[in-house]
Amino acid sequence: MVDTLKKFQVIEQLFRDVLNANNFTEIRTNTVQPLNLYTSAGTLTPSMLHGTYSFLDWDGWSGERVVLRPDVTVPAAQWYLNNMEGQEAKLFYIEPVYRFIDDKNNREIWQCGTELIGISPETANEAIIKLVTELLGKLNLTTAIKVIITNKDNNLQVDNYDSLPDESIAKRLIKALGNIFDKHGFNYEFIDASQNKKFEYYTNYAFSVIANDTEILSGGRYDNLCEGLGGKKAYASGFAFNMNELIKLLSDEQ
Amino acid sequence: MIKLAVPRGSIQKNVSEILADLSIDIPDYNRANRVYSYEFKNINDAIARSFAEKDIPIQVALGNYDLGIVTSWWADELLIKYPHLSIENLILFNDSVSKLYSTRSNDKLPLNDNLDEHIIVTEFPNITTDYLYANRTTNYRVFEAWGNPETWLNGDASIAILPEEKLTDNVKVIDSIYQGGLLLIGNKKNLKKIKESKLFKLLNEYKGLSSRSPFHFFDNKINDYVNNTKKIYSTRKQIRIAIPDGHAFRHTALALNNAGVEIKGYTDSEVIQGDLSNNVNMIINVMRPQDMPQAVSLGLYDIAITGRDWLKNFIYNYPTAPVFEMHDLKQSKYRIGAVVSKDLNVTNVNEAMEVWASQGIKKIRIASEYFGIADYFARNFIKSEYQIIPISGASEGFVPEDAEILVEGTETGATLEANNLEMKDLILESTNCIIGHKNLIDNVNPLIVDFINRFQ
Structure with missing residues (x-):
């Protein structure tokens, strides 16, 4: 347990250091969120909504249900609308999310993630590639890794990777990740995926990094999210590490 | 010993017919009496007990009963929200006989002064929520009613989820949302014992459907209605009063009459929908006493006559609800x-x-x-x-x-x-009492004061 906690702290510290060095601002969101934050944005699939902890709170007499935050991106976008709408925001968080799954010990999932909102896709994509490669590069991982990339707009899949334009985010992210994995001697493969099955807010590309059949990192673009929450349309993208899974891959020599 | 839970109420006749077809005889179940535990005439290693239908899946999931016969919507209502419960669907005796619909009033638009969202009232909050999730519906709140959700279509709720038998000329169907039938469920942990039992072997001889069909959402028209129906923000001057249905209706109507408040048709045993008031300053509607504290909290009614038990039950669940006891009628102790x-x-x-x-x-x-x-x-x-x-x-x-x-x-x-x-x-x-919205504390309404004074 102590080792697990130390590894957890290593990830947390590394993440905070890297994000602070890149001028990101840490935010906190409420654990208890209104359900309508998730239904009004049309952001979670029905199966994800079923897995949320939703209930009528002590003040739920008006029928307004609340949830234990199943995802941070949506409340982070709401935070942006409340505090920085119209500005460029580089945000990060280290928080748990709550999802009902079979494994009773894994229903509280700690995430460290970033949100780039109001920032042009070109700039944000560059930042995401830089951060993902820097963070994965600095973590001493010990396993084979798969990367899944989907492109919602063009339905591009990695089995036609060669046909992707060189400048596309998907191809550049794959290349950057490939470089970092080569450098560290990881075994890796890129596989296709028809769609991300949990979130519906992705608008352009989405990516996942899979190790031991478990997702340790996922992200993408969600340019309609702010508008779905009642704000003005704003470019938005980001990614999050699943810390519960990531610690299992860290070598003991961090 | 195998324990079977069987339903009481209007469904009892259908269950008895199926059991009779299979030569399963529970003599006391078919008699109109207040006996709830039964022995089988022809099966020695089984006993039965009758429950309110809604309670049967919970009893089977808890393992208190090995088998239960129930309308499938009650099993689905539980399993949709709690899929890991120890319930196995074993035999569907019939299909497409129990149907649920989302409905709206044919002529009344929702008078919703206090909420921006549409109120959807239902006895099946989990099936309803599943339907709304599947349609990506937004802008709603689901209210669980204890019964008679159709009475909320008097302008209180935008949508009511109703079974087929409650579809009348007063309501218009939006979507067909569920179909099922009479279902045998079993406790998953006891399946071996269940399947070896004489009772299950007899039940399994029923020439019904062999597997449980999932329910479906057919039409998906709800978003058109929710997104395109403007709510009316009323400028009503009348006070709105809710009075209880069921056995309390006649007593309450009589008490109102004694207090000089005439109610249309108060001698009728059937509950009447719509405004029962003869007074232009009042609207009086009938609803379940259990639902009144919430209806008053929402401002759908100014005052209501219910029991202190239901007020307290609501307040213990939701301590901040803006509803309080205004006057003790000191009856129904x-x-x-x-x-x-x-x-x-x-x-x-x-x-x-x-x-x-x-x-x-x-x-x-x-x-x-x-x-x-x-x-x-x-x-x-x-x-x-x-x-x-x-x-x-x-x-x-x-x-x-x-x-x-x-x-x-x-x-x-x-x-x-x-x-x-x-x-x-x-x-x-x-005891029964008059409850009111807390905003009446600061905003004294002479019509309400006069109404309450009649009972002093």
């Missing part, structure tokens, strides 16, 4: 308390706890139709792990076999006595 088996021979629940501890019972099961009151009592007085088992009435027989404590109301104690039960800890005394 009930004591609500913790009821235990007389065999325990104890003077209070604390002593009973010692007996249960000595018997190795670690988790205290508390059955009640007053979920809020039972949970309030348990939070404050039960010092070990506890579990509240929601039941829908007719609670005789739960204690001691299926629960240690019953939180129950009694007028004379005679029914408890007849079932070898006794109330040990009194939680509250209930």
